[in-house]
Amino acid sequence: MSIDPAVVENKSPTMSEEEFKAAVQVGNLRKAASIAQQMMKSPGLFEIAVVGESGSGKSSFVNAFLGLADDDIGAAEVGMVETTEWSTIYSHPEYPNVFLWDLPGIGTPHFQSVEHKITDTYLSGYDFFLIVTATRFREIHANLARKIQENAKKFYFVRSKVDQDLGAEKRKPNYSEARTLRQIREDCQAHLQRAGVNDTQVFLLSSWESDKHDFPLLKESLDQELRHAMLQKLLDTSCWTLQEKKTALQKTTRKQADFSGGPGAIPLPGLSLVADMAALMDCMRDYCKDFGLNSDSLSALAEQVGKREEDLKAVIRSPLATDIKIDLVLKLLEKCVGEGVTFLTYFAWSVPVVGALFSAQVSFGTTVFMLDNFISDLAEDTQRVLAKALEGEEKKSRQHHQELNLPVMHGKKPNQSNLSWRQV
Incomplete structure (x- = not known):
């Protein structure tokens, strides 16, 4: 099903943003704060790109994140061969303005190469990145990570299928799950640092066990990123508004x-x-x-x-x-x-x-x-x-959201679910 690009890519200020700007303009800081608090409870447009090599478990990760089984209606297609040929969009299970993009595997004909496709213009189309890999860190991941940071964007490094690593290690004497996970994490962090990428969070998870390992922490951390991005956007708006006001008053x-x-x-x-x-x-x-x-x-x-x-x-x-x-x-x-x-x-x-x-x-x-x-x-x-x-409004807004006890969405909006109109 196709979609009008304006549905997703329309990034003009919402009415709430205009109200926030107007409140700052007239010096009504109480109203500005009230509007900001409401907006923090439901982040605005935010697009997350899920990238990785073919077979890294990107689509399974997307399904687990959305609370969907691989065979549910609207779930991302998974398989033993490359199944993601187009960039496919999925709405966030809790926030209607947040979208996950399941991109074709890096290195496949549909994605071509990092050097050819990961351009500044391409990266500007997304707000955040999740780099997914099921194997050891490779140069292709380093190139992608560096390019994302060069464009002042943030990403998480997701090491998927750790259940398979743990299963293989169980056959060894003196097996320790905690030690194995620590070794995997330290290996990922060491490779990122050697590639010149610092201060990056690494999450270890299994899409088949979305309640274990780092999966809950990933969701919580990403939720904080959404709210922080919303807060930063509001503060940027207030900064420009105050500059305009300063010029007028001077x-x-x-x-x-x-x-x-x-x-x-x-x-x-x-x-x-x-x-x-x-x-x-x-x-x-x-x-x-x-x-x-x-x-x-x-x-x-x-x-x-x-x-x-x-x-x-x-x-x-x-x-x-x-x-x-x-x-x-x-x-x-x-x-x-x-x-x-x-x-x-x-x-x-x-x-x-x-x-x-x-x-x-x-x-x-x-x-x-x-x-x-x-x-x-x-x-x-x-x-x-x-x-x-x-x-601190990010945390307060998250607590409010949790108190509402909202159910996970297993379906998606008719005009936003499983949409693939933008080819990589």
């Missing part, structure tokens, strides 16, 4: 500087100081509120995510709205122009005409520079606050 600092520089040009000692400080303090407090870094917003956010408000404030490096006082603003201005602020102020007051005009120009430039920096700091602080607020 355009408003010129208007504030005009107001600040005007009174500064009047040769009356003290007038510029009073006018500037009052206006700048109000302006800076408004910026804090715009980003959601005021007390009310932070309190609501802390309540939403179940964290202490003090912990959220601890990652903020710029002044809080309640801390914005005259002495603080003076320190920030002083930081922008150094010790010359005192001299320029005296110069403006002691030379009424020339000094005042010069002071007005300096006041404008200093105010713009200080406010631009302040806005930039607020954008970075907001990103840090959101990251802190959503810290």
